[in-house]
Amino acid sequence: MSAELAVQTQDLEMIYREMWRKPARALTGVSLEVERGVIFGLLGQNGAGKTTLVKLLLSLLRPTKGTARVLGHDPFDSRMRRRIGYLPEQMRLPEYMKATGFLHYMGELNGVDSATLKKRIPALLELVGLPGEKKLLSAYSKGMQQRLGLAQALLNEPDLLFLDEPTEGLDPLGRKQVRDLLVSLRAGGKTIFLNSHLLSEIELVCDRVVILNRGEVVRQGTPAEFAKHTGEYRIRVAEASDAVRAAVAGVVPGAQWEDNTVLVSPENRAQLNALIDRLRAVPVEIETIEPVHSTLEEYFIQVVTGAGA
Numbered sequence: 001m002s003a004e005l006a007v008q009t010q011d012l013e014m015i016y017r018e019m020w021r022k023p024a025r026a027l028t029g030v031s032l033e034v035e036r037g038v039i040f041g042l043l044g045q046n047g048a049g050k051t052t053l054v055k056l057l058l059s060l061l062r063p064t065k066g067t068a069r070v071l072g073h074d075p076f077d078s079r080m081r082r083r084i085g086y087l088p089e090q091m092r093l094p095e096y097m098k099a100t101g102f103l104h105y106m107g108e109l110n111g112v113d114s115a116t117l118k119k120r121i122p123a124l125l126e127l128v129g130l131p132g133e134k135k136l137l138s139a140y141s142k143g144m145q146q147r148l149g150l151a152q153a154l155l156n157e158p159d160l161l162f163l164d165e166p167t168e169g170l171d172p173l174g175r176k177q178v179r180d181l182l183v184s185l186r187a188g189g190k191t192i193f194l195n196s197h198l199l200s201e202i203e204l205v206c207d208r209v210v211i212l213n214r215g216e217v218v219r220q221g222t223p224a225e226f227a228k229h230t231g232e233y234r235i236r237v238a239e240a241s242d243a244v245r246a247a248v249a250g251v252v253p254g255a256q257w258e259d260n261t262v263l264v265s266p267e268n269r270a271q272l273n274a275l276i277d278r279l280r281a282v283p284v285e286i287e288t289i290e291p292v293h294s295t296l297e298e299y300f301i302q303v304v305t306g307a308g309a
C-alpha cells in the first residue's frame with residue numbers, strides 16, 4: 001500500500017453484529033484510493049454505508065475483513081490521529097458550554113497547546129462565520145452547531161479532514177461559505193474526505209467521486225465524467241421572431257422555446273448544422289450554442305436505481 005495516498009482501502013467489509021439481532025452487512029469489498037490534496041466525495045443514499053466507512057478509517061470501528069491505510073498508517077496507529085480532523089454526522093455539543101470553552105476543551109483533547117489555542121480559536125470562529133459568539137451551545141441553531149463542529153474539526157490544523165455531511169442544516173449562503181472554505185483548505189494542501197447525499201454540493205467542489213450503493217462501490221470518477229452530454233443543445237438567438245421559430249420547426253421537430261432560447265435535440269451533427277444554416281439564412285444572429293449535460297443528480301439516480309434492480 002502506498003504512503004503517498006491520503007486514504008487507501010482494500011476489500012473492506014463491515015458486518016455489524018449485535019446481540020439478539022441478525023448480522024447487518026454495511027460494506028462489501030470496498031476498495032478505493034484517495035490522493036493527497038484533493039476534495040473527495042463519497043456519495044450514496046441513506047444507509048449506503050458512508051458513515052460506516054469513515055468510522056473504519058478513523059478506527060472507531062474494526063472491519064470484519066480487509067485493510068485500510070490513512071496517511072500511510074493503519075487507522076489504529078495513534079501517530080496519525082493528530083493529523084486528522086473529523087466532523088461527525090449529527091455532532092452533539094455540550095449544552096452548558098460556550099464556543100470558546102468548547103473549542104479549548106476539544107483542542108486540548110487533541111494535544112494542541114493552550115497558547116496556540118488562544119490564537120487559533122478566534123480565527124477559526126471567524127472562519128466558520130461565528131465571530132465572537134457568546135451564546136450557550138444549548139441556544140445554537142442547527143446551522144450554528146454545524147459551523148462550530150467544522151471549527152472543531154480544524155483545531156489541530158489537520159492534513160486530512162473527514163466531514164460527514166458538513167452542510168447539513170446550513171442555509172444556501174452557509175453552504176456556499178462551507179464550499180469556499182473547503183476549496184481554500186484544498187489550496188492550502190489539505191485533503192478533504194466528504195460524505196454527502198447532496199449531489200449539487202459534490203458536483204461543485206469534488207475532484208473525485210465514489211458512488212456507494214448498498215455497501216458496494218458502484219462507480220468512481222470525476223463529476224465531469226458523470227455529467228454526460230444528453231444530445232440536446234440550447235441555442236440562443238438575438239430575436240425569436242415567427243420566421244425564426246418557423247425555421248427551427250422546419251429542421252428539428254419538438255423544439256421548446258423560452259424567450260430567445262430554444263432547446264433542440266437534433267438527430268445528428270448534420271441536422272444541427274442544417275439548423276444553424278437555416279437560422280443564418282433568416283437572417284438572425286446566433287448568440288450561443290451549448291450542449292446540454294445531465295447533472296450528477298440525474299446520473300446518480302440512474303446508477304442507484306439501475307444497480308439496485
Ligand SMILES: Nc1ncnc2c1ncn2[C@@H]1O[C@H](COP(=O)(O)OP(=O)(O)OP(=O)(O)O)[C@@H](O)[C@H]1O
Nearest residue numbers: 016024026044045046047048049050051052053197
Ligand atoms: N451500530 C449499528 N448497528 C447495526 N447496524 C448499523 C449500525 N450502524 C449502521 N448500521 C447499518 O449499516 C448500514 C450503513 O449505515 P451508515 O450509517 O454507514 O449509512 P450512511 O450511508 O452513512 O447513511 P446516511 O446517509 O443516512 O447517513 C445501514 O443499513 C445501517 O442500518
Ligand SMILES: [Mg+2]
Nearest residue numbers: 050051089164
Ligand atoms: Mg451517514
